[in-house]
Amino acid sequence: MALAKLEQLSKSVVQGPSLVTGAQPTKDWMDTPAIFKEGNFAYPAKKEKVEYLNSSSDLNFPNARIWSPDEDDWKLPENWQEIILKGLAERLEKFRSLKIFMDCCVRCGACADKCHFFLGTGDPKNMPVLRAELLRSVYRNDFTLAGKLFGKMAGGREMTVGVLKEWFMYSYQCTECRRCSVFCPYGIDTAEVTMMLRELLHLVGIGINWILEPASNSNRTGNHMGLQPHTFKDNVDFLAEDVESLTGVKINHSFNRKGAEVLFITPSADVFAEPGLYTAMGYLALFEQIGLDYTWSTYASEGGNFGLFTSNELMKKLNAKMYAEAKRLGVKYIIGGECGHMWRVLHQYMDTMNGPADFLEVPKSPMTGTVFDNAKSTKMIHISEFTADLIKHGKIKLDPTRNAHVMPTYHDSCNPARAMGLMDEPRYILDHVVPKWVEMPENTIREQTFCCGSGTGLNTDEIMELRMRAGLPRANAVKHVIDKHDVNMLSCVCAIDRATLSSLMDYWNPGCGVCGISELVGNALVMDNEKRAMGYGADGTESELPDGFRTMV
């Protein structure tokens, strides 16, 4: 479906009848069915991808088939209701969070206007509270005494196909960014609810291709792009050549090398597409300059974990590669690149699921001697932590004027910000690699940061309008600093952000670029024996190429 023109969508967002613009729906939410039409849903997973995942004995992705959400018949298994209710019962047993989040909501509405999907679409069911009510109503009906006795009067409702369709629509209009959780007096985390909804849907064969295909790629080839080992290597080799072309310094990198001190894992998008490529060049330049003894892996060549968007089991399975590969190669510890969900999984799940990592050592920077006690159990540190420490100890020479062409602002990626508390490391780095940068308004940064609008596997083209609507709060805050401070670059530490914010900026704020923090580090880095490529400016004077890595591709 063609994306609406900017003026059209701008008008529609503000004037279209929605709960955000002041129109009160006349019908109760329980009586408002989800209606699927081309453009408002992501395409279902391809049959062969589901079959591939299901063929693994430790995964459960049944009911592979060809189907479409806009057809009435979703080709569900005969006993689908039983499967769903049994699945819900199982998850209530396994997760205290789910029970608490089902029981404790008082519908105070504090979360209502905190969701970027709600602000952009005005659809009442995108209020986090109502998204959770979609599940809560079924929970009440079947799992609580009040619901069993009083049914609809107690806010309960039967599990019907209509309810299932709503679950599908709204669990894929949530990027599990957890912004609502910050404002909830009980910390109710809609991400947890959405994760459960998606798990339940997978039990009856409902999933989207933009998640299950990357997930199956990650399983088979090691990365979500499906890059086979030689292609992955070629891509990184090209980037290394580009870095050499710009800096005159030969890059020594390696793949699957046993005995390296550090295993480096970044989202594969960083070696695949702009603007992530420049971030990857930044890693290469930095590691070369400090002489880090590290290796890339083609087997564990993905940081992003599409399992997080599907089920616990798949998340664990995909994540397990990191430790498995670290063990096989005999490295001391792992450094992780700039990624959002990857870090949520690493920080909150990895050690629990796939630890203890007792075959690794507590990360210690070979350049500064800093021991990363905050990662003494997972043995994995964030590139921003590593770089900030190098800067603090004066181990790298930086020339911020090389980034004089950018006026950045910083986008806190939801997962690092709200799931691990990574906020000041990237800011500290920015302070040292650019002459000047500015913050967006305070209600839109740090823990209150707004999602790119296309995370959790929703960065697929068929729902572009939805993505642009959901990204509006973020884009709008960027626009504010563009107007006020001539910002021309949105920096971040997330690969999905680099992909999705680029589309978002092109649409709402054309001319504003998107970059990773490590790209700015690499650009500002003064390397030993460097011989920077020179170019001629418009006025005919010779100078260093002003766009740094961006000149190269």
Add this chain to the structure above:
Amino acid sequence: MKYAFSFLAVLALVLFAWLGSMIPGMQYLFGVAIPYLAIMIFLGGFVYRVVYWAKSPVPFSIPTTCGQGKSLDFIKQDKLDCPTKTSEVVARMFLEIFAFRSLFRNTKSELHEGPKITYESSRWLWLAALLFHYSFLVIVIRHMRLFLNPVPQWLQFVDFLDAGAMLQVGAPLLYASDLAILAGVLFLFGRRLVNRNVRYISLANDYFPLFLIFAIAVTGMLMRYFLRTNIDIVNIKELLVGLVTLSPVINAQIGSIFYIHVFLVSVLLIYFPFSKLMHMGGVFMSPTRNMANDSRMKRHINPWNDPTIKPHSYAGYEDEFREFMVDAGIPVEKELPPKKDEE
């Protein structure tokens, strides 16, 4: 119309207690049997609910962090919102439970032409919630004087403070908490009607407790300030102390208003464990708030972690791609088999 339904339900309860308590002999039911039943259901239900929650494990460490986590020495940790020590977690929870800190953060967003979205701090809900909950707490504490004989000093002091002796309005003294709870309930109810988001999400079981608590407050105040002629406080105290000491007696005629009040309180107690009012217990147990953000420092254990889930093996990976890997010069564990023509 969900509020109308809840309103009628509470009205029916009032009528039921009013008419019922006037039937000779029924005072014992309303004054003794139902209160006992209610207390038992409340305590039993509350415990059942908490145990039901506690039976499920917290498999993963999932705190929502609202500030800088502990990392490098020169990066300042936000100890309150990103706690790593138990003491910091306790401080975070204390402020959450006693000061409703998350609600304090509340903002209101508005959409303007452009489009332009604005955010402004909005603490009305926080204020009303504080007003409501604290006045409720004071009222509950203050009622203890009816159950205790003799009344402890500290309780008399609470009573004195609440009545604000200097603010004497008529006789008997007007309690500040009475006014506060009415204001709180009315605001929360008004907000449910006026705020379009909240109005749309509200269910009958959001209005019901508001009406019920409103009715309880009103009947209580009627008894204290207006219908005193029908009320014999000595007899009431005798009954209540009797209830606590498990030897209840009803010695004299007590006005219906008292039975209505007690019946509504009983209904609230019975309703409590099976409703959203259980947020009172749940707020302590929310994993996003009561956990330390230390999951990279300390291993958190998931009791149902499944060790049989393994990654797609490296061996399997190499088997599939060995030829490409060798061609590309990527190290392999197992070399390619010698080619046939070389044999």
